[in-house]
Amino acid sequence: MAIAKAERLMNLALCLLGTRRPLSKRELRGSIEAYMEAGNDESFNRMFERDKDDLRELGLVIETVENLDGDTGYLARRDSNRLPPVSLDAEEAAALGLAAKVWQQARLAGAASGALQKLRAGGMPEAGDPYAGQHSAIEPRIPVHEAAFEPLMLACRDRRPVAFDYRKSNAARPEARQVEPWALECWRGHWYLAGYDRDRGAERVFRLSRITGKVRSRAAKYTAEVPDVVTVRETVASWAGEGAERSALIRLRAGAGYPLRAKATAVREGAEGWDELEIPYGHGLDAWLVEFGPDVVVVEPADLRADVVDRLRAVAKG
Amino acid sequence: MAANAIDQTRRMLSLVTYLRERPGAYVADVARAFGITEDELISDLDVLPMCGTSFRGGDLLDIDTDGERIWWRNPDASGESTAEPLRLAADEATALLVAARAVATLPGLRESDRDALLRATAKLEAAAGEVAGASSRLSVTFESEGGVFADVDRAIAERRRLWLRYYSPARDELTERKVDPIRLFAVGHTYMEGWCHLSEARRTFRLDRVAEIRILDERAEPPAIEPRDLSEGLVQPAAEDPEVVVEVGPGGRWVAEYYPHDSAEELPEGGLRITLRSPDPASLRRLALRLGREGRIVVPAELAESARSAAREALAGYGEQV
16 A cells, blocks of 8 residues: 555655755655655656655755755754744633634645644643633634635745636626736635736736636746735725715615615604615615615715616616 | 645644653543544554654654553654754744734724734744745735624623614514524624524524624523534525526626525626525515616516516606606
8 A cells, every 4th residue: 555645744854854964865765665665766756846845835944955976965954943932821822722713724724723733832831711701702714715715825925926817897708817916815705816917017906706717827026016015905895885985865764774874974854754864975885775675765966866766777677 | 624644744743742742641632732633643643653764774753552642662763853843834824823813803802812812923923933924915804893792792601692683684674682692703794693582593693783782681591503514604595495596797797706506607798697595585686676787587587576666666766757
């Protein structure tokens, strides 16, 4: 039976961490059973390169030393691989324990548990009685349903340009985009990417659920400077109609439309079972008001009134 | 969870450091400290004796368990290489830091919890060093209503019943109900799961739809029910729920992003034909009205007609005839 990958990776890690001098590939191959069984040189080399990459993903700093009798040597120095002492009290440990459960994405969930285990090995205390009402009862979860998330997360981390097909909210067909990705942000349960759009020569925000097909990596450097602070949320919030500067006056049937009342800046009782509300007028207000059907009548401004009437006509015609 | 070689390797590297300090450690204690099942731990302990710095040199890790306690008979064989835990990888620092920062911003969280999160975050940033930088490339915001959150949190801790005035968007109405809170969770928005005495069933309440809340002097006695699996999505229509078919143009494709559906078939010119199920199709009248010219309900016919007649009635309010 083939030797399990975890066993092979563990052996490579222990060899690299345990040595004081760089070890050649030949020496490593002679020490690790799975490599001896690897068959020909080519399959061994492929396996070895992949394993080194995997260990680097786990945080191992593997140094490469050239010219060791014409051979390349490898080692993982203790100094560059040890976790500095972290002293966490029981409260802080409990807080990190809560944070580690938040991710609903396999890679980050695994990374969070792995981090906690390293801290535990470094002496982090165990939380006391998890209940007893000492802590907020909240269970926070970060959903990740978008397939584009992981490749984009890695591209942001490694600063690699990407290409993908993107369908704008009202477009009939997706378009190819070339982007230098800066940051990902989750707001109201949806993920967004901010970056530099090469074809448009400007910053853009993309919604991950509108990326169709695969995210492809491009081996090239960034051409635009990455800003110190990337603000995704403000852009998305303005799409959602927040930060509105205008105001609208509507009539609302008494008892109806609680969310409109919650947003209103002023509510006055009107005539015959109707109230008058002043509400912020931002992007998307017309679509929202139409949801309330005959319980809402727009008084002003005229452009909003016209948009709502237009939408109602479209529905009335079916 | 599927056995993942990377996660297992990472765990075993920490495990050897942990076991080194604790000869004769109990399986149950170690599994708890590592947040894994005893079976997962035993499978790690099966692999470790095959690992070492040289399989021929006889310095494999002599780690052994009788199923109850764990003994490592040659901790010096691996030299000092396993004496200290390994530094945090970029993904590890990112996963914890991003989550901790997000939770710390939740309105309504107890101040003692917020302080502990912020202190832990600062220490973790220092320990992670330069790899902590990558964590600035991900961020998460949870939405919550601080006052309502704090009341629900207190009611859960004190096992007390709540009284709510709650908004139902499906009916555009506020209803008063008593609820025995079970749990509080955040997935984008913040929600309470509880036993609702009005509907005599388990219900999930979104905190920003709570118009009014009071903690009652009554003991909460929710029936013992299995908590919902949050990874499966909040809305899970039942197989027997009536079918609704919506046809949308390109501008209505968002419907497929917001509504769990059985199928979404591409139409010419970038449209979609979306089939979903709803326990209460009448509640989708709002959707039909919102879509305007971007889409229409095809099935059921009564729902389509109720949207048309609502639109006609609304137009009458503007003095329009259709």
